[in-house]
Amino acid sequence: MTTILSIRDLRKSYADGFEALKGVSLDIEEGEILALLGPNGAGKTTLISTICGITTPSSGEVTVGGHDIQTDYRAARRMIGLVPQEIALEPFENVWNTVRLSRGLFGLGKDNARIEETLRKLSLWDKRNNAIKELSGGMKRRVLIAKALAHEPRVLFLDEPTAGVDVELRKDMWEIVAELKRDGVTIILTTHYIEEAEAIADRVGVIDKGELLLVQDKETLMAQMGKKQIEVMLSEPIAQIPDSLALHNLTLNGVGDVLVYTYDTHADRTGITTLLNDVSQAGLVLRDVQTRQSSLEEIFVNLVSGETV
Amino acid sequence: MNWTAIAAIYRFEMSRFFRTLAQSFFSPVLSTSLYFVVFGTAIGSRIQEVEGVSYGAFIVPGLIMLSVVMLSISNASFGIYFPKFLGTIYELLSAPVNFFEIVIGYVGAAATKALFVGLVILATATFFVDIRIEHPFAMAAFLILSCLSFSLLGFIIGIWASNFEQMSLVPQLVVTPLIFLGGTFYSISMLPPLWQTITLFNPVVYLISGFRWSFYGSADVPIVLSLLAILAFTGLCLAVIGWIFKTGWRIRS
Numbered sequence: 001m002t003t004i005l006s007i008r009d010l011r012k013s014y015a016d017g018f019e020a021l022k023g024v025s026l027d028i029e030e031g032e033i034l035a036l037l038g039p040n041g042a043g044k045t046t047l048i049s050t051i052c053g054i055t056t057p058s059s060g061e062v063t064v065g066g067h068d069i070q071t072d073y074r075a076a077r078r079m080i081g082l083v084p085q086e087i088a089l090e091p092f093e094n095v096w097n098t099v100r101l102s103r104g105l106f107g108l109g110k111d112n113a114r115i116e117e118t119l120r121k122l123s124l125w126d127k128r129n130n131a132i133k134e135l136s137g138g139m140k141r142r143v144l145i146a147k148a149l150a151h152e153p154r155v156l157f158l159d160e161p162t163a164g165v166d167v168e169l170r171k172d173m174w175e176i177v178a179e180l181k182r183d184g185v186t187i188i189l190t191t192h193y194i195e196e197a198e199a200i201a202d203r204v205g206v207i208d209k210g211e212l213l214l215v216q217d218k219e220t221l222m223a224q225m226g227k228k229q230i231e232v233m234l235s236e237p238i239a240q241i242p243d244s245l246a247l248h249n250l251t252l253n254g255v256g257d258v259l260v261y262t263y264d265t266h267a268d269r270t271g272i273t274t275l276l277n278d279v280s281q282a283g284l285v286l287r288d289v290q291t292r293q294s295s296l297e298e299i300f301v302n303l304v305s306g307e308t309v
Numbered sequence: 310m311n312w313t314a315i316a317a318i319y320r321f322e323m324s325r326f327f328r329t330l331a332q333s334f335f336s337p338v339l340s341t342s343l344y345f346v347v348f349g350t351a352i353g354s355r356i357q358e359v360e361g362v363s364y365g366a367f368i369v370p371g372l373i374m375l376s377v378v379m380l381s382i383s384n385a386s387f388g389i390y391f392p393k394f395l396g397t398i399y400e401l402l403s404a405p406v407n408f409f410e411i412v413i414g415y416v417g418a419a420a421t422k423a424l425f426v427g428l429v430i431l432a433t434a435t436f437f438v439d440i441r442i443e444h445p446f447a448m449a450a451f452l453i454l455s456c457l458s459f460s461l462l463g464f465i466i467g468i469w470a471s472n473f474e475q476m477s478l479v480p481q482l483v484v485t486p487l488i489f490l491g492g493t494f495y496s497i498s499m500l501p502p503l504w505q506t507i508t509l510f511n512p513v514v515y516l517i518s519g520f521r522w523s524f525y526g527s528a529d530v531p532i533v534l535s536l537l538a539i540l541a542f543t544g545l546c547l548a549v550i551g552w553i554f555k556t557g558w559r560i561r562s
Contacts, residue, residue: 088396104317
């Protein structure tokens, strides 16, 4: 794997003293999908805007494909496509011309076949002569993606691509992202939908208050950070947890027929064997046992609230 | 230079113009005709001749300048303000283009549209009055330079403005009075001596005077001064654009 995007100690502070980025460093491998998670105002959009040239960094270094974004901005930007968070399109222009403008802006000559291919891929071909204002919100988002892809970028930034989008379109969007990955495009997406990161990302970065709290392989992150739970279902409900099981820190559900045991997957001893023995010795009869892994969302909430790192 | 990008911006801006071609064409034809009816016929019948030219023909250069200047400003200011307002400016800022390439695209398109309207007015005027153009190259130079320089001014206004009210502030409160008091409808020699001196501080006087000279060979101020004035104005606008480019003022945070 080669590094396609390298960010070193990137900082951005504004005249009023607000620090939007506090020394972010990150390497992104070619062909991967990185999801940047973070609450509103965490610095996700500032990070993307700075890499893409919309915001000037206060200090730090960013290279895209080895090209510095400031000293060699033309070569760097040619490799980048950006799909912004807000729908920003000229309402009276038609889809075709809007997409063609993007290709031209990036210095690429007329290539109708390429634009047609992009529009077809995004199910926009039938709408090519429609004015933007005639399109639905979902279609407008597709136009934004088509514009970003018109110049055949190697790195694609998707800034909250599914914010305010219905479930069906979100699934469509994930499919589009998967297809782009198959084409070898590196994708960095910001989101605060955890299931989005969980569904499509290879790696997950968590950003909060301008700092990158961690970047990790999604599976590793879930395995390392994730807590697992065992739900022990009893054949007969009980009124309270027997004293002999007090050491296990169990919780009892409302009906009284499920005991929940939480443990760390990466602990040396999970305590499962002891628990099951103790349950049996307490005279409780098991109906079923199942495990449940904490979701990225729970990991994320824990991280930004500072409970676990 | 990213010429492909400049062409793309230019083409995109012009396509808006072509979408409303009928409006772009008939509006100046109608307004010019109205000026001729009101000023040329009603007032002109009492004035007869100014500096050896019929009043109707005398006001033609001023009328063209009036429209060209106002349109250059509004085309260019809306051209760049619209992307700011809609948010589409993100694409310009993240594209491999520098600020001068953006300026050339937008200003070029704004100036082309204004030039087209200027020529339409000139053609319309020939239906009402006899026009002669003694110095066609000078006429073309003044017309093109005016389109370009005021488009540059419009671009600066579009960058500066943070709402639609500010967009119309400079054209309405500054430019319109300067044009009307700049000898569009009269010769400066018709004013009392004190006002003649005061008028010389109005930069538009030099513009209209020079442009009128290219038509009829007579001018309120020496032609060299007119040329220097328009060149200085263009230079000033370019300097401001250069400063915006350097500082990213109101564009890049």
